[in-house]
Structures are given as structure tokens and as C-alpha cells.
Amino acid sequence: MSDISHHQAVVPEKLVQGKPHARGWNLAVLGVLPSWLLMGFALIIPILIIVAVSFSVRGAYGGFDWGFDLAGYKQILFNEGWSGEIEFTPQYLVIILRTLLLAGVTTLLCLTLAVPVAYYIASQPPFRKALLVYLVTLPFWMSMILRVYAWMIILGRDGPLPQFLQFFGAPSGLTLMYNDGATLAAMVYTYIPLMVLPVFASIEKLDGTLIEAAHDLYGSRWTALRRVILPLTAPGIASGAILVFVPSLGAVLEPILMGGGKQMMMGSLIQLQFGGGRNWPFGSAIAVMLMIFVMIVLVLIALRARRKEVAA
């Protein structure tokens, strides 16, 4: 710590003599140095390690040896079949696509549910608004695993929801667990606050007179939503979508505990490779793929945002 402050105090002065603008430059660089160090050690170096492991040579009983090997990536598409031949095996692609689909559907459902909720919150008087925002964040005070367990009780055999349905004639001993719907319910419940909050923030900033103007120009409610509200709240929707989509890609808990774990997701596939599969390079290669998908989504959204800015 003392080292850093020492540098900050001395180095700029030295440079100032030579270059008149150096002082500002140095402050800008050194001032954010702690956050760069944090980013480097906590984010960039671990990612580089994963990338390096994905190209390394697999150890016989797990682990890896430094070296260069593309086997991890090749294995995503080509594997030895039961007949002993190396063949195109879509099994991992199926898992990857299923994970993308689950994350996509989760994001869409969250969005559909979050927009009206956010709109409602934004239209409340200040005190009630603050209270409702607080309530939306409330689930984050509890551990995620507990929230999933709560859903297991709600949907489980003789849980509140099956009992409610029995009241309307559903068979007794009904369970709503261990299917895709149960997985989705837990996923949407877990991630929806991450959608509501940014959407709410951008709806709140919305200028109500613009909506009035749309109506004055004979725009229907639908037109006003489509041509005024949605474009103006797009930044909030985009950041909400990122916040929901990205963690959904790595979900392990919900598909296993709620969905029954009968179909693997990318998260559990990676886990298997670092555990029973004893194939760290392959596990890392899948993790790198996952990161690439996330990057593509982020870049697309960023490009879109910039195009909008240029157009405006």
C-alpha cells in the first residue's frame, strides 16, 4: 500500500517538468491503478489461465501438463464413437444449444413479466415507489440455494400449488417438479429482479409528455408503446437482458434440482469434465466457448447501441 502512495506522490512531479500534459495523464492512469490491479488479478489473469488450460495437454487422472494441444476443442465436435471410429458427435452441440435456448427463453420471459411490473412501479408516488423497489431486491438477501429449495416445496408433491390444483380436480399426489417448466419457473424467479431494476430505471426517466404527444398525433396505445416507450427504454432493456442472459448460461442448480438433471447444461458439462471426466482441457474449452457466446452477445448489443447513437 505504502508503495503505491509513494509513487503517486513522486512520479507525477518528475514527469511534469518534461511534459506539460503528463500530470493529468498520470493521475488518470495511476488513480485507477488499484482497480486495474483488481481487474487483472481477479478477472483477466484467471480468464487467461482458463484459456491456457484449454490448449494444454490433458493429464491421465485429471489435471494438465503445459503444452499446446487442440484436443479440447476438437472434442466439442469430434469423438470416438462406439464403433471405435472418430466421428462427428453432436452431443456437446446439443448441450450448448439447449443451454442457449434455456437462457434465451428465461430472458424473454423475464422481459415480458418485468416491463409491466417496472411500469407499474414507476407510476407510483415516491414513497410507494421506493418501497416496491426495495421489495424487488428483497430476494437477494437470501441465499440462492434457499430460494430454489423454496420452489421445490411450492411445486413438490403435496406442495401448496399442487394442492391448490387438486382443489380444482387435479389428481392427488401430483408433483409439478422435474420438468422444463419447473426449471424455468426457478430460473425466472431467480433472475427477474435483475431485469426489473434496469427497466424500471429507464422507464422512470421517460418523459411522459412524449407519450401524450404520441397520442396527440393519433398514435394508438400500441403505437405509443412500440414507437415511443420501447425505443426510449431500450438501454434499460438491453442491460437487463445482459444481466439475465449471462448468468443463465452458467446455471447448474436449477436444471438439476428443479428440472431433475435429466439433460445436461453447459454448467454441469464443465463440472463433469473437471470431476469424473478428468479432462480439464476439454472443460476449459467449453468454458471458453461459453465466454465467447457471452462476448458475442455483448458486442452485438454494444454495436447496436452505437448505431443508434450515430443515427441520432
Added chain:
Amino acid sequence: MQKYMSATAIALCLASPALAEGKLNLYVWSESIAPELIETFSREYDVEVSVDGYTSNEDLLTKLQAGASGYDIAVPSQHFLRIMIDEGLVENYGANKLEAYNNIDERWRNQWWDETQEYSIPLAYGTAGFVVNTEEYDGPTDSLKYFLEPDGDLAGRIAMLSYPDEIIGTAQLYLGVPFCSEDPDEMKKVLDLLMAQKEAVAVYSSDNIESRLISGEVATHFWWDGETVRAQSEGAPLTYAMPKEGLVGWLDSMVIPKGAPNRENAIKFIEFISTPENATVEMNHYAHSSPMTVVEEDKKYTKDVAPALYPEVPVEMSRTCSPKAQDLVTRVWTQLLQ
């Protein structure tokens, strides 16, 4: 209120073992070590003990391979112990020269996983198999057929573990395929069997087993003998199946990971937990069989109380698979859950 708080804080400081002479970091199966033994050891030897838990051998192996775990004692099963010795992940602490060695039951000494018994002292052994909730299923349980090829009663009400270790072994026992087979044709048969069973499986999960089984959410679950015995002793209506094809066996041993920071305390603890009195306390807590000599009259889980611990069907210990065989296991598992 404030008075109460500060009094609590002072009491906590006094009670806290933070002032203890040394430390000991255990990495063991979740809830496996009797808390009273930890407490006694901590007090008698003035050592601050911390306990972390894992729920699969894979977790443990991965952690040790990643290096610098900081743990002083770990408890792998026999087939993983072999890998850890071969890969140089555990210390040779001269276990056969300890007092504890003399207390190991003859039949568990110097086995293939540690021929010279220099690396490990056993802690517990048991089997893995299927358990039924007798309120949900009253059919026969004397064959793996009822579990692996269910014909109606159990359809949709079966739960498996979420990793392949013992499950593939059980399928192999049923099919007569040797453990760690390197023959793709044999392993394809294992896959076909599990694929057909999947229709009747509700869930593949290693978490939350007890409540899933006891609530009747599923009628049968793949589980361990000791966990079943513990639930039974709390009154759960469970039966541990004794299939004529046999059960998959395991034995967990205490090892010292390479570079353990508190090696001396680790040896002290291994000696401590291995005395007949303490081995009895441990067995009464863990509910798995003890490979050590125990005080017979203090033993809680006798043959009458806990028949699950005294199988009369063949028990086949899991083996250490070659990389080739392990790849086949992973392939079966991936295709099963594809």
C-alpha cells in the same frame, strides 16, 4: 441490549479457540466427523480445528490437483487414494508405524490401494445401493432388476445420483461387466441399460436426497448404507436393498495432502480418532461401519439395529480405472444425459 451484546462478545472471545497453540484444517465428507470428537480434540490438544466438507471424491481430487489446498487431512475413498498416491498428491507419513495402525481390523490392512499402509489410516467403509421408501413401494428389493429395469411400480419414481461413480458400477454388477472395463461393447450395454431405465427416472441429483425420499417425492433413491441407517434410526420408513447381484463397496482413509501446513497436528488427530473408544464414538455418529477395532458393547449400530451395515450379498470394491476405462464411463454418462 448493548450490555448483553458486549457480554456475548467477551464470552465468544474467551470460548474461541483463536488463542490455541496450533491449527488443523480438515477436508472431509460433509458431516462425517463426530462434532464431539472435534471438540474434545480441540480442547485436549489446544488446537483450533476447522472442518470443510465435500460430497464427492472428484471434488477432493480436483482441489488437491489444483494445488495449495491448505488442508492437513483429507479422506478419499480407496480408488481415489490410489490415484493420489500415484500422482504424488499425499504425504508418506509412515502410517504403519503409528499406534493407529495396530488398531486397524486385520482384513483392511495393506490393501491394494496402499499396500504398505504408509499413506493412510482407514476411517469408515460401506456400500452404495438403492433404498426404498416402504410407504411408497412394498415390492421386492432382492435384485437390481427392480431398480434398473422397473416394470411399473417404480416407473417415474426413481432417483439416481448426479454423477456416475457408483451408478455405473451398480449397472456393471447387474450386467456382469467387470469394473473399469475397457471394452466399448460392454460399456455400450451399460449405456443401453441406463438409457432404458431413464424413462422411469424422475431425477438425477446428489443433493437433498433424504427429504426427497422421505417426503415420498420419489419411491426409491440411489444412496449409501450409513445415511440410510441414520435416517432409519430417526424413524424414516426406509429399506436398504440387498440385491443378489451385489453392492458397490468403498473404504475412506485419512491422508495428509502434500505440503500440509500442520502435519504434526494431523498425525495427532489421526492417532486420536483411531483409538477404540473414539472409533466407537465416530461410528455411532457417522453410522457407517468402522474398519477399526471398536468397543463392541458401546456400538450403537449392531446387526439387529442396522442390518444395512452387515451385507450378506457380495460386496465389490470400486477400482481405480485406467484413463481409457474412465473415458468410457464419462462417455456413457454424457450420452445418458445428452
